[in-house]
Amino acid sequence: MIPNLPDYARLIKERVGLHFDNAMEALLKTALSRRMAERKINDYYEYYEQLRISQNEFDSFITLITINETYFFRESDTLDLICDKWIPRLLQQRSGPVRILSAGCSSGEEAYSLAIKLHEKYLGAMAQRIEIYGCDIDPAILAKARNACYSSYSFRGVEPRIQQRYFTRSGNLYRLHDEIREKVSFHRTNIIKEQLLPEVDIILLRNVSIYFDTPTRRELHGNLLKMLQPQGALFFGNAETLANNFDILKLEQEEGIFYFCHHRETAKVAPAPRVAVRIAQLKTVAEQDAPAPAAQQNSDWLKKARACLDEKCFSEAEKCIACVLRDDPRNQDALLIQGVIALEQREFSQTAGNAQKILAQDEWSAEAKMLLGLAMMWQHQTQQAIAWFKQVVYQEPGYWPAHYYLAEMYRQSELRQPAQRTYRVVMQLLNDEISNPSSVCRLRLPIVFPGHTFRFLCEHQLAQFAHQSG
Template sequence: MSLEQFRRLRDFIYEKTGIYFPDSKLYFMERRLHQRMEALDIYDLNMYYSMLRYENNGGELQAFIELLTVNETYFFREFNQLKCFAEEVLPEIVRRERGPLTFWSAGCSTGEEAYTLAIILSEMLGPENLARCKIVATDIDNKVLAFARKGCYGDRSTRHLPAPYLERYFEKGGFELRVKDELRSLVEFRRMNLIDPDEMRDIRDVDVIFCRNVLIYFDDQSRRQVALDFYQSIKAGGYVFLGHSESMSRITSIFQLCRFQNAIIYQKQPAR
């Protein structure tokens, strides 16, 4: 694949998803491109590009995007942030809000983050407050969403789970652990493209957004668009958690930086 061909394909993927691949990713994309073309018995790059661009149902574009996205995660990842959520942010929100509580795992991958949030809510809240909680978990990749809905995980994903949580929230499923139904019922998985404003408008009145290690795959313009859409989705006083190496301040100034004991996160201006 020539640099010109890579850039044409790269720009098309960016247009559709907001995910940007710099020139240094040429060989990464080329390997996955060859893998997909061989599976379809196509040996002409222009023919495959035309299929991606003009296929009516978008199925092949979705398949190629799923090959390009990286999905490495595990339960209780970036523990200090989760401690901040559990011990500092969540009690404040429960005291302040009287109605339904919504938590959004944006870019949820195979579901470990969403189920981690469900465990935290179950541990920290009594039955009355837990009953008003909902977790919405979204991703652009249908395959990882199907995996997440099954809720079956191996040792690599569950290695940081305390033994009492394994006993309370998981059951044996062959060589894997399966999330129990009562925990799964807290989470709704949806396919969503974060740079599609129409899809983003479907989620409103969110109390906390977790979008960790997702925006690093976007360019500055797409990051800003996503941040603006998050601002519309979240309640006044709501919080956004990014990855520990990410900074909302470098994207936009519309969120306030908040320094808690266990983490630095971002808040939409509270109502006065």
């Protein structure tokens, strides 16, 4: 009996996404007893503290709970599609390198399988034009990937010709030849939280997401998107694709193989710089320059405007905003607040105008897109509202109000399944918010969305759907 087993499960899920259902729980228990015996620690609370505070200990432990099952040329039809169709197309489109990432690469068989296939097809040309990366959370398995020595277990289903051509036997193991080994570079990366940059053209994420629950898979989608080139594709394992269809990316199919790509309207944008911008903005208070007097005054006006808005004193709020905009007509916070006031007063063209002014300065403003979605919704322009809300959930997958209004728009368009799925997402995000309040995703939008009311509305709509179908 491990008294604090849920604490362990929570810590690991928070850090690397692995979700402990019954089968995985047995793995966790075994790993704990093994590692604690190695460390000669008997107290589960003491070991938990070690795991929590020491990155080295966490790295050693993670190796015991990852499932690294893989083999060469696994689900080979996907690899064929990539090598035969995607790579030639991408090579034709550009002069720079085409980049492929095997995410959750385990001991490297997937990445090397691609390298072998590409070598067979393109020979020397591959060296200059195609880059292959593997990444995994487990440092021990990455060491094995770099070493590239495999037992016969990894060669299930490999043609003998390929095995002989690219591997040399050494005892019971087969060593991959350097000409292929050197084509792949491996990196320690937590794909839930970190991004490998520059962006890649093809991401393979096969047999990894099955160990994550739905909110984590959704988070993962958002993160992978930032690593994917606008024209790129994300491939899951054949059986996993549908469980990963969140409507964030577009599901496509070619030769019977499913993959995800950017929606056309978002394909032109490159999400990564937004992250860079965010990092650049994350200065500590001490690092920030002292505000100039005018900036300080504007910030006071904005604070007052927000307080008036909360009290529904719209004309007072308007006056404060007018002072800011007189001094700084492009001030995004002021435009946003003014847009919300206009929305409250049903002056939709003013709301839309302000949102467009913000987007002209920052095409990534989720706040402006949310305002446009709401303005369209109130004007019964359902399809346009859907398009804007989709963009918000694509950028901010944890922001449940956007999911909620998207669900509403689906329901009004009689798209029953997407509506039900999206209401469930809202419920899940609201539950997450209760269990982990620090996970809440907020925008700088000065509109209050009371969670309990929206939970009630979702439950009601889901019950209605159940009633209609049963």
